[in-house]
Amino acid sequence: YQQPDSQAEALLKEKRKQLLGDPWHFYQEPLHFERARGPWLYGVDGKAYLDLYNNVPQVGHCHPHVARAIGRQAKVLNTNTRYMYQSVLDYAERLVALTPEHIDTCIFVNSGSEANDLAVQISRVLTGQRGAIVVEDAYHGVTDATMDLSPCEGRRPDYVSYLGVPCPYRGPHAGKPDMAELYAQDADKAIVQLDQRGFKPSYFMVDTAYCSSGVVDVPEGYLAKVEAKVRAAGGLIIADEVQAGFGRLGQMWGHVARGMKADMITLGKPVGNGHPLGVVMLNKNMLAQFMETTELFSTFGGNAVSCAAGMAVLDVIENENLIANANSTGDYLRAQLRQLAQTQPLIGDVRGQGMLASVEFVTDRLSKAPASEQTGQLLELMRQQQVLIGRSGPLKNSLKLRPSLVFQPEHVDIFIAALDKSLSQLSVQ
Ligand code: PMP
Numbered sequence: 001y002q003q004p005d006s007q008a009e010a011l012l013k014e015k016r017k018q019l020l021g022d023p024w025h026f027y028q029e030p031l032h033f034e035r036a037r038g039p040w041l042y043g044v045d046g047k048a049y050l051d052l053y054n055n056v057p058q059v060g061h062c063h064p065h066v067a068r069a070i071g072r073q074a075k076v077l078n079t080n081t082r083y084m085y086q087s088v089l090d091y092a093e094r095l096v097a098l099t100p101e102h103i104d105t106c107i108f109v110n111s112g113s114e115a116n117d118l119a120v121q122i123s124r125v126l127t128g129q130r131g132a133i134v135v136e137d138a139y140h141g142v143t144d145a146t147m148d149l150s151p152c153e154g155r156r157p158d159y160v161s162y163l164g165v166p167c168p169y170r171g172p173h174a175g176k177p178d179m180a181e182l183y184a185q186d187a188d189k190a191i192v193q194l195d196q197r198g199f200k201p202s203y204f205m206v207d208t209a210y211c212s213s214g215v216v217d218v219p220e221g222y223l224a225k226v227e228a229k230v231r232a233a234g235g236l237i238i239a240d241e242v243q244a245g246f247g248r249l250g251q252m253w254g255h256v257a258r259g260m261k262a263d264m265i266t267l268g269k270p271v272g273n274g275h276p277l278g279v280v281m282l283n284k285n286m287l288a289q290f291m292e293t294t295e296l297f298s299t300f301g302g303n304a305v306s307c308a309a310g311m312a313v314l315d316v317i318e319n320e321n322l323i324a325n326a327n328s329t330g331d332y333l334r335a336q337l338r339q340l341a342q343t344q345p346l347i348g349d350v351r352g353q354g355m356l357a358s359v360e361f362v363t364d365r366l367s368k369a370p371a372s373e374q375t376g377q378l379l380e381l382m383r384q385q386q387v388l389i390g391r392s393g394p395l396k397n398s399l400k401l402r403p404s405l406v407f408q409p410e411h412v413d414i415f416i417a418a419l420d421k422s423l424s425q426l427s428v429q
Pocket residue numbers: 111112113114116139140141142207211240242243268269
């Protein structure tokens with residue numbers, strides 16, 4: 001490797017701005033990669049970057065089994081669901097075998113946003129209502145309907161009501177023994193608010209990993225209580241599994257790990273390990289009812305190559321025992337973070353489940369004053385040490401750590417050493 005030519009890099013950045021409108025990134029300088037494998041991304045600077053941020057390559061970047069399956073299918077047949085072909089049925093059969101029993105059909109689309117958008121349409125038809133309940137700071141997608149459901153992006157339409165983040169560390173009921181019940185009362189308030197604005201609940205949509213709300217260890221029983229209240233008011237439950245699903249929380253499904261029953265499951269990111277693939281999963285009677293009103297077809301949704309990719313991802317999760325690894329390596333990650341907290345006072349809280357973790361930084365452990373600025377600096381310092389992490393939460397002082405499920409304790413050790421060094425650098429600044 002040679003040092004990348006700084007003039008060429010500057011030209012690329014300029015081109016990116018002109019051609020793509022300078023897409024969002026959170027580093028002072030965008031990173032430039034040329035290949036990847038497992039938990040590693042390799043830059044044009046010849047450096048290997050450890051990826052704890054990108055939750056799309058669930059089974060590791062560029063997994064050879066997935067790449068081979070895509071290539072093989074692309075050479076043989078790639079068509080859409082207007083025609084009969086075996087692989088879409090095999091894939092749907094395999095997916096529904098993994099879900100709770102009442103979920104037994106699939107609609108294939110191409111992204112998490114599309115899956116959520118479609119779930120909203122189905123809810124509206126099935127309930128005849130429009131009111132929506134989502135979590136404060138949630139993100140559910142980029143389409144017009146899902147943007148409405150993404151308060152972290154700033155919209156607050158009148159047909160949407162919000163539940164406070166049920167955080168055991170920070171928030172009005174943090175640490176109280178009846179936290180689950182107290183936080184769940186937000187659902188009663190949300191239903192009343194909707195009613196006052198002339199809406200009845202059609203659905204509650206929730207990312208059970210609470211990824212954009214700071215990654216929350218939801219109090220036990222909380223989601224079941226909210227579910228019961230929403231159902232009693234006539235609403236359906238949509239589990240947005242784009243972040244929480246496919247083993248991320250140490251079980252196949254996040255909503256199951258968190259004790260909730262869903263009417264619809266929506267999937268995106270990890271399902272194709274980078275190949276664009278989204279799914280809505282639901283009961284066949286619900287789907288039949290919806291199809292009486294709507295003709296459903298997605299050109300690319302469920303195409304033969306996407307199904308081959310999806311199938312291969314499931315092979316790897318099973319063959320490499322990745323859900324067990326998500327639990328053991330995830331536990332090790334959190335244990336190491338807690339140990340680091342003994343010498344790094346900026347660490348206020350360590351959270352997460354399975355291969356999802358978060359650290360909340362505070363300048364004072366008693367007042368819990370958020371170390372938001374320091375968290376931003378930390379991202380940059382970590383990048384200098386070739387470790388990629390993200391941040392989340394309304395106060396922008398929590399880390400979002402979502403490594404691929406192939407992450408091993410040796411990778412955790414590299415991350416912890418880099419974090420320790422970066423925190424020490426911060427404290428002397
Ligand atoms: N739901 C959640 C919880 C997400 O995190 C995202 C993406 N960050 C989406 C939906 C939207 O998925 P996509 O970007 O594939 O449209």
